Amino acid sequence: MATAPTSEVITPATGTPAPPGRSALRTHLPRVVLYIILALFCIYYLLPLYVMVVNSLKPLSEITSGGMMSLPSDWTIEPWGSAWSTAQVGVEATGLRPYFLNSLMMVVPAVAITTILGALNGYVLTKWSFRGSTLIFGLLLFGCFIPFQMVLIPMARMLGLMGLAGSVSGLIFVHLVYGIGFSTLYFRNYYAAFPTELVRAAQIDGAGFFTIFRRILLPSSGPIAVVCIIWLFTNIWNDFLFGASFSDFDSQPMTVALNNLVQSSTGVKEYNVHFAGAIMAALPTLLVYIVAGRYFVRGLMAGSVKG
Amino acid sequence: MGFLDIKNATKSYGAVKVLYETDISVEEGEFLVLVGPSGCGKSTLLNMIAGLEDVTSGDIAIKGRSMIGVKPAERNIAMVFQSYALYPNMTVRGNISFGMEMHGIAKPERERKIDEVAELLQIQPLLDRKPGQLSGGQRQRVAMGRALTRDPDVFLFDEPLSNLDAKLRVDMRTEIKKLHQKLGTTIVYVTHDQIEALTLSTRIAVMYGGYVQQLGTPKEVYDNPANMFVAGFMGSPSMNLFPARVTNHDGTIAAEVRLSDGTQARLPFVSGTMAAHEGREIVLGIRPEAITDRDGADRNSSAIHIVEAPVELTEPAGSDTFVATNMGGKDITARFRADVQVKAGDRFPFAINMEKAVAFDPKTEARIA
Structure with a gap:
């Protein structure tokens, strides 16, 4: 646009209008640069996922011939089927399906029980605090920081004594013991900001211990419950050490099975099947994040900002 | 013997004594205001009447029956809190009916009572809203409505107006006084505002440092203060x-x-x-x-x-x-x-x-x- 200086109208009210083209560039340039950098980071982080997805959808021959980065020329979902139900995992050719189910049967009760117990603990520690409650909370917190490796042998002995060795229930128990410190911490801090007057009002209204918990506190606990569930789900689902240490062949979780699938030394390495299996193992946590992720941030921020 | 008797009641937290021997006898229909600066023990005393705090020694009796060991819900009292303490997850209707529900009152009776209270406090249009959608004055009204459904022997108010702005505070003060005149219920009311104490009460207990400094009608307390603290605290500008x-x-x-x-x-x-x-x-x-x-x-x-x-x-x-x-x-x-x-x-x-x-x-x- 050619601007004739004579056409510029300068009024005292508006002052001097800046030449339009240059100022737009000046204000937008930093933003454009920023977005380019962010996009580069995005690509950098998404590249591994791209490699996994692409290679799980092509025949093995295309990978071994060196076309790891290229899109499949011959699309197939056969590696997925193989990883799910027929691939050799350890000694049996069952695919990952039974182990996926093991993981689900472990993670759902473990997360549910740990979250509910954590909420109850938080409720008692903040609203019904008793002599020594701070000490108990301190000990629970201490439990969060004990390294996994340290408890392996004592825990194995405990599970043996309780008759839970090598079972899914045993794994649930181990994860519950480890998770309860974190879930208590989350809920205690959340409920500490919960007005005690509400509990008192409910007491006067005639509500008992569990009624107050169920009717007054729990309905307001959504954000922190989501934080707790995501945290526990991710940790328990991704756990390898406990799964490898405390399970039998028929109770192995997904992570251990995936390892067995990849490490199987018979025949050729079916990379496309391995990629498919790895994605399967990662999908549930990904799903939980996508579904509940926005509550996660909201929950983490709760307490820091009022209202 | 009065309607509500506080006999030699004390409160200690460990070695710290927050309320010294206190004797107050409240007649039926009286409006007693506990007034004093923060930390004087007035809220503690109110919570002791409510049963939210234990009595360290002495006794509190309502209608001649000792309340030691009696749960808050079984004392037939109702309380309005400073923060209103409305349950944020329930509607106004749910808030008002919760107490009745806990006491096992049947649904039709609850509905009838809610309508009655809503009409008295003019909150009918608000019944299906959540507390978060209400203004300060409306929340205050709902909190009072919740208390009213109980037909309590004693109403307890814990600084109910201190979260309102100045103009609304004066309006609500008048409404509380009207409500008391209409219902004639016994009220114990805690405030740090001496104007509220003088305007609302039939009797005032001025508290300081865990002691009741003076107990008397507003005129007695104002005209004949028992000591320099009461003289300086009551009245604005002060004596x-x-x-x-x-x-x-x-x-x-x-x-x-x-x-x-x-x-x-x-x-x-x-x-x-x-x-x-x-x-x-x-x-x-x-x-x-x-x-x-x-x-x-x-x-x-x-x-x-x-x-x-x-x-x-x-x-x-x-x-x-x-x-x-x-x-x-x-x-x-x-x-x-x-x-x-x-x-x-x-x-x-x-x-x-x-x-x-x-x-x-x-x-x-x-x-x-």
Whole structure:
């Protein structure tokens, strides 16, 4: 646009209008640069996922011939089927399906029980605090920081004594013991900001211990419950050490099975099947994040900002 | 024996005693206000009546029945909290009905009661809203509605107006008073605002440092404060307290007060009992409205004394003008009519109504006369 200086109208009210083209560039340039950098980071982080997805959808021959980065020329979902139900995992050719189910049967009760117990603990520690409650909370917190490796042998002995060795229930128990410190911490801090007057009002209204918990506190606990569930789900689902240490062949979780699938030394390495299996193992946590992720941030921020 | 009896009740947290032996007997239909600065033990006492705090020693009885060991829900009380304590996840209707639900009242009866209370407090349009969608005054109303459904023996209010803005506070104050007159329920009301205490109550307990300093009707507490704390706390602007000496001039017992220009003023006492304190240093207490301009003085008083004193400051407040001077080394506030022509630096005649003067012992701070 050619601007004739004579056409510029300068009024005292508006002052001097800046030449339009240059100022737009000046204000937008930093933003454009920023977005380019962010996009580069995005690509950098998404590249591994791209490699996994692409290679799980092509025949093995295309990978071994060196076309790891290229899109499949011959699309197939056969590696997925193989990883799910027929691939050799350890000694049996069952695919990952039974182990996926093991993981689900472990993670759902473990997360549910740990979250509910954590909420109850938080409720008692903040609203019904008793002599020594701070000490108990301190000990629970201490439990969060004990390294996994340290408890392996004592825990194995405990599970043996309780008759839970090598079972899914045993794994649930181990994860519950480890998770309860974190879930208590989350809920205690959340409920500490919960007005005690509400509990008192409910007491006067005639509500008992569990009624107050169920009717007054729990309905307001959504954000922190989501934080707790995501945290526990991710940790328990991704756990390898406990799964490898405390399970039998028929109770192995997904992570251990995936390892067995990849490490199987018979025949050729079916990379496309391995990629498919790895994605399967990662999908549930990904799903939980996508579904509940926005509550996660909201929950983490709760307490820091009022209202 | 009263309707609500607090007998020798105390409260300690470990070694810290927050409430000393307290005896208050409340009659049915009374409006008792517990007033005092923060940390005086008033909220603790209220929570003890509610059963939210244990009684360390002594007893609290409602209708002659001891409440020791009785759960809050079984005391037949209702409480309105400072923060209103409305359940955020329930609608207004749910909030009001929750208590009845907990007490096993059938649904049709609950509905009937909700409608009744909603009409009384004019909150019908709000019944299906959540507390988050209400204004401060509306929340206050809902909190009262929740309390009203219980037909309680005793209503407990814990600083219910302190979260409202100034104008709304005055409106709600009037409404609470109207509600009390209409329902005639016994009320115990905690506040740190002495105006609320004076306007609402039938009796006031002024508390400080874990003790009840004075228990009496608003007029008694205002006109005849038991000690310097009560005198200074009740009333706004607060009572002028300044040192004076008791003298005897030809049989006239008077308080001799030093003014800021070095002259002495003599204020004869009305009561004869001051003769016993001749020669002693005392603290004289006179309320601002008993120190006026000459024409503003109480015509019914027979003990108006004129003292000429230098004016230090004037504060026009619309309806009155507050005039500051100095007596006995203390700043004194006098309440003049709004249109009196007076300015700082003048020497001006102050009319002091000695009928309203009280005297305190400077050491014990207790009332002498």
